[in-house]
Amino acid sequence: MIHEVDAALRRLLSESGMEASGVEVVLDAPTREWAAGRGAPTLSLFLYDIREDPTRRASGGHELYDEDGHVVARRAPARWFELTYLVTAWASRPQDEHRLLSQALACLTAHDMLPPALLTGTLAELGLTVGLDGGGSGLDAPAASDVWSALGGELKASLGVRVRAPLAGTVAAAGPPVTEGLLVRAGDLSSGGDPSAGRRLRYAEVPDPAPDEGFAGQRERRPRPARRRRGDRQP
Template sequence: MIADLDRTIRNLLINEMPISDGEIDIKFDQPTRDWSARLTRPTLNFYLYDVRENNTLRQQQWQRANGNGRDHLAWQKRMPYRVDCHYMMTVWAAEAEDEHRLLTRAMLALFRFPILPPEQMLGEMQGQPFEVPAALARHDRLTNPAEVWSAIDNDMRPAISYMVTLALDPWTEVSGPIVRTPILRTGQAHTLPHLPQMVQISERAFIGGVVRQDAQPQVGIEVAIKGTGYLTMTDANGRFRLGALPIGSYTLIAWPPHGKPKQTDIAIPQPSYDIDL
């Protein structure tokens, strides 16, 4: 993933500065003294000096995953980690004037994209689940550049911080049977927490199912419970959810794109609320 981020940064600069005929090298190396002595042309270098999790964007909850048409199962997945990649951008040329000119062009190109554009992304970067923010020349980054240059044993020169936040996903999808009818009971208990002693006041249920046509889940189909005002629409997997409803008998109505509405009698609870158009 980080290697594809390097390729994306290079691609963005080549297209935006622009750079033609290889007149400028773009590298991602540690800028040591020996390294800089071997340079033969003007060079933009992005040294990745730190990678750490972004705690501000951390999310621990689960998210629904696409079951790829397997609508008899519920699929979930943990949220990916958000990671900050810290680069030190430097410019190398024979003359200071050329360095400053190249540094300005690079900064102008990167400032134009506080969010990396999807059309410029390469490799695994194309599958990022979130926008990819990029922050250039932040005042709270590289606060003591002299220490960095001392550590890599090279002469000090202008160094610009560049931070890109990636999503890294180490998780796999997990599945389980779909819950068709969760029931919510409310009441009063004389001596909590003993549930058997509760005097029941009401019992309501949520129902869910899949709308299909020719065995294929249907997206964007309106589904309602006749005479109740409950109305919803199927999601990308053809699923719908309605409630909360008192236990009893009802009529489900689904409106296909063409033709008459399909009515299905149901009794809550029951094993399935699927609708075939």
Template sequence: MFQDLDATLAALVESEMPLSGITVSFATPDDQFPPSGVTLPAVAFFLYDVRENHELRTNQWENTRQESGMITRKRAPARVLCSYLVTAWPNESAPNPAQDEHRLLGAVMRLLLRHREIPERYLRGELTGLKPRLPARITAESQLQGIGEFWQAMGGRPKATLHFSVTLSVDVFESAEVGPEVTETVVRVGLGVDHES
């Protein structure tokens, strides 16, 4: 599922990025970045946190009518928040790498802000046709305790970052057949039983 989310984000960036020749990477942004196979300039999406989104939790059931006329019932999917750290990596041989990094990060930010949910045309693998849609946003809050500590742990120099989150629907419940579809309601109104005195 996470590999499908990565492929989805890559499709989004590759299709809508206004700058050409940009590589999309999901490698760890440590002191070894870029790994072999990643050509700069690049945008790195580092998945650093996965947790259930309790605000979107629901106990509702979804009913589906089968061709046979039977109804199956299933609990709504769990909602899982996936948090990414997004960084821009310019070509170091460029005349002004710092300026290129900011230009690249700004272009990614505008692209991500354009979409409140991932458009269906970019969904890949298991995410294709997924309902409900995938809400996405650049977040002010980070799931990291301290960004400075993060870069120290990564062994790399601090970089400007975007915190980006996508909420997945994860189907974890089995459906159960509950019976034939109810197509009409009958209400009988009448007098009560006569009593003899």
């Protein structure tokens, strides 16, 4: 799921006009060594925080069917995670970096979710909305200054981007559909007798029983008790 979000974000920003203008969109961590070796204008999407959203955890699941309508597997419910990115622009001049950040900000804030056309893999298969917060409001992730200190670089302008994406639940294969009925055998085992050959309670290609019939055939109807007349005393 994480690599699918990476690909969707990179494609979203690249198709906003950055790729046509020669800007490279990467996922590298903006460390001091990396910054010293960069060449062309670059936009870095650094994923630095992943945490589950417990408020969206669900129970249950759903079934998966084959072409004939039979249940072939059962999938556990998806679990939602928040992925937080540090977006930075790198160019030869600060004004060029700010221009790149402005372009990235305009692109990200124009979408409340990742466009479905950009989703691949399990994200596309689930068909769920992948939320996108390009303004960085309400982030619970570590502060940008702490991230820069951990990277060993100098603090510079950056954007906080958060994506809420589902992680597909595990799939458990289901057994084949039942095509034969229950087989019942009766016999006196205490005296060493062998059980009978057995009688199947449900036969293949047999319609449902009538109200007076069971799965093994017509049932014996007991006579109704006689009605008592008024005045008769019960013995």
